[in-house]
Amino acid sequence: MSTKKWTKEELKKVGESLEGRPPQDALKWVADNFGRDEFALACSLGELVLLDMLVKIKKDARIFVIDTGLLFKETLALKDRAEARYGIKLEVYSSPVSLEQMEREHGAELWKTDPDRCCEIRKVAPLNKVLSGLKLWISGIRREQAPSRANAPIVGWDEKYGLIKVNPLAGWTNKQVWDYISANDVPYNELLDKGYPSIGCEKCTQKVCPGEDQRSGRWAGFEKTECGLHK
Numbered sequence: 126m127s128t129k130k131w132t133k134e135e136l137k138k139v140g141e142s143l144e145g146r147p148p149q150d151a152l153k154w155v156a157d158n159f160g161r162d163e164f165a166l167a168c169s170l171g172e173l174v175l176l177d178m179l180v181k182i183k184k185d186a187r188i189f190v191i192d193t194g195l196l197f198k199e200t201l202a203l204k205d206r207a208e209a210r211y212g213i214k215l216e217v218y219s220s221p222v223s224l225e226q227m228e229r230e231h232g233a234e235l236w237k238t239d240p241d242r243c244c245e246i247r248k249v250a251p252l253n254k255v256l257s258g259l260k261l262w263i264s265g266i267r268r269e270q271a272p273s274r275a276n277a278p279i280v281g282w283d284e285k286y287g288l289i290k291v292n293p294l295a296g297w298t299n300k301q302v303w304d305y306i307s308a309n310d311v312p313y314n315e316l317l318d319k320g321y322p323s324i325g326c327e328k329c330t331q332k333v334c335p336g337e338d339q340r341s342g343r344w345a346g347f348e349k350t351e352c353g354l355h356k
Contacts (some may be wrong), residue, residue, distance in 0.1 A: 129158070133282045135251045136289060140280035148293035149178050151279050155291055156183045164261040165189055167252070168199045168215065171324050173207055174305050174312035175293060176193055180211050189216035193247035194224050195236070195326040199315045206312045218251035236328045247326070251281060253286070261289040267302075268295050270323070 131139075141341055143151050152175075153237050155164055165187035166179055179186050190204060204215055220227075227235055227246055235243040256262055262283070268275050274295075283290035294302070299322075320332035 131289060132206055133303055136282055137278070140278040143279045144296065148297065149176070149182065151291055151293035152179050152182050152263070154280070155263065156186070159261055161185060161187065163259060163316050164263065165216070165255065165259055166263040167191075167265070169265060169324070170196075170203045170314060171265075171317065172302065172306060173203070173311050174302055175263065176207060176211070177305075177309055177311045178293070179263070180213060184213075187216060188213065189218055191248050191251050192217050192219045194219065195247065195328050197314075197316060197324065197327045197330075200324060203312060203314050216255070218255050218277050220247045220251050222246050222250070230281075234328070236326065238331060240259075243329075256286045256288060259288055262286070262290060263291045263293065266292050267297055269297075269298055 139154065143154070161183070166175060168176055168187070168188050168190050170190055176188055179188070192201075204217075208214060222230075227243075231242065232238060235246075266274050266277055268277055277292050277295045279293065279295050280289070280291050282288075307310065314321075314324055321330060322333055324330055
């Protein structure tokens, strides 16, 4: 278990030192400086590039998914494939509020009337639960995915949750992701081949036409680009 208290300036320097280097270097920095129960990878079950990299560095690393109760069947199938392929068990966190309770308290199909509230209940609340016991979390966000992610550091302090956040793939392009998938035969969500470049809940995710922003299929019709997990 680590005892060092990392300052924001130290984290900034670490992040800068990792720019342009393989994502595995960021993961090795995490594994070398934090105990097994002090960090975890958040897996969105779109593709398993970071999961593939991490288990090759630390087989018993904690990896978790947020099950909103509204995920695509293809997304849930990828979870099963990941566990079988890598011989691991993913931690699953869900909202303490059932879909039925959410409907009673907020009305039917909350994702249509107040998607921010829906995400807060179904995604952010369970994420808060898992992060509350960690010193660091690993995310798969990339700068090119959306303007809101354009300045994501590889290593930095997450003000929202009060812990260190590492984004090993921050500087990677979509091509680099797919090159890695191809070279390492990494499992990925079947929906990526069906016009869904960014996959969230089934109720709030639509197909994207060629040339459109890859996250334009999320919360279509709303001025919303993030689910609330990332600042």
